[in-house]
Amino acid sequence: xxxxxxxxxxxxxxxxxxxxxxxxxxxxxxxxxxxxxxxxxxxxxxxxxxxxxxxxxxxxxxxxxxxxxxxxxxxxxxxxxxxxxxxxxxxxxxxxxxxxxxxxxxxxxxxxxxxxxxxxxxxxxxxxxxxxxxxxxxxxxxxxxxxxxxxxxxxxxxxxxxxxxxxxx
Amino acid sequence: xxxxxxxxxxxxxxxxxxxxxxxxxxxxxxxxxxxxxxxxxxxxxxxxxxxxxxxxxxxxxxxxxxxxxxxxxxxxxxxxxxxxxxxxxxxxxxxxxxxxxxxxxxxxxxxxxxxxxxxxxxxxxxxxxxxxxxxxxxxxxxxxxxxxxx
Numbered sequence: 001x002x003x004x005x006x007x008x009x010x011x012x013x014x015x016x017x018x019x020x021x022x023x024x025x026x027x028x029x030x031x032x033x034x035x036x037x038x039x040x041x042x043x044x045x046x047x048x049x050x051x052x053x054x055x056x057x058x059x060x061x062x063x064x065x066x067x068x069x070x071x072x073x074x075x076x077x078x079x080x081x082x083x084x085x086x087x088x089x090x091x092x093x094x095x096x097x098x099x100x101x102x103x104x105x106x107x108x109x110x111x112x113x114x115x116x117x118x119x120x121x122x123x124x125x126x127x128x129x130x131x132x133x134x135x136x137x138x139x140x141x142x143x144x145x146x147x148x149x150x151x152x153x154x155x156x157x158x159x160x161x162x163x164x165x166x167x168x169x
Numbered sequence: 170x171x172x173x174x175x176x177x178x179x180x181x182x183x184x185x186x187x188x189x190x191x192x193x194x195x196x197x198x199x200x201x202x203x204x205x206x207x208x209x210x211x212x213x214x215x216x217x218x219x220x221x222x223x224x225x226x227x228x229x230x231x232x233x234x235x236x237x238x239x240x241x242x243x244x245x246x247x248x249x250x251x252x253x254x255x256x257x258x259x260x261x262x263x264x265x266x267x268x269x270x271x272x273x274x275x276x277x278x279x280x281x282x283x284x285x286x287x288x289x290x291x292x293x294x295x296x297x298x299x300x301x302x303x304x305x306x307x308x309x310x311x312x313x314x315x316x317x318x319x
Binding site for chain 1: 265266269270273277287290291292293294308310311312313314315
């Protein structure tokens with residue numbers, strides 16, 4: 001019921017244009033200068049999404065996030081925290097709303113053998129959930145991990161710009 | 170047909186109820202920050218199973234289990250959202266993700282043995298004794314955004 005209400009309230013979820021084997025529909029949105037795509041499917045209730053499909057899904061972008069809600073309107077505090085961290089680093093990523101798709105919700109949990117959402121993938125590798133992302137953000141490891149896949153964090157850019165400024169003075 | 174649907178519905182709601190409404194109110198609810206030296210029996214069933222398993226498996230130097238369910242959109246006295254702060258020698262040489270897997274698996278096995286499903290949310294801070302200072306408080310969880318999707 002809840003799910004039906006959500007989809008009624010947010011018709012933007014249900015955009016056509018299939019991307020991966022009909023499992024997901026995609027919508028592209030801009031938030032500031034950051035382009036992040038989010039995917040939401042019909043509220044499918046079939047079997048969990050299989051491993052082969054998950055293998056593809058986690059590689060549709062360098063960073064892929066499975067979350068509750070979408071980046072513009074996260075539906076869970078932990079998912080929201082991940083969105084905010086990504087925003088701070090200026091990361092472009094693909095987001096999948098598991099509340100819209102029970103098969104995906106179970107599929108991603110089975111795939112990673114990880115019991116909770118959100119789940120973050122960098123370069124197809126499972127990195128962790130909200131707690132791990134937050135700790136990586138705090139320790140600076142996230143900047144390093146992003147660098148490995150060719151993403152320069154906005155925080156790093158800001159830091160470098162500041163250092164240049166200081167030198168110039 | 171109707172009968173079948175009804176039975177299915179009851180089955181589902183019973184299972185969910187099990188997770189959401191524990192049978193006893195206890196000290197653990199009133200004082201979620203009670204120390205770990207207390208008897209496990211003083212905590213509600215899921216929390217009690219978690220504490221017991223974490224103490225046995227991880228031999229923690231420090232363990233704090235906080236039931237954060239009251240901050241969320243769930244019935245009173247639920248045991249759905251937890252935060253675990255655990256300091257253990259067992260985390261030495263383990264990456265962050267392996268530490269979290271160790272905690273997740275310990276909790277998962279304990280709950281399975283006690284006949285519960287995995288809780289809705291489990292937030293983990295896993296530190297080695299070297300990384301821990303006794304005055305350190307666990308992080309606070311972000312506020313609920315109402316997305317209890319089940």
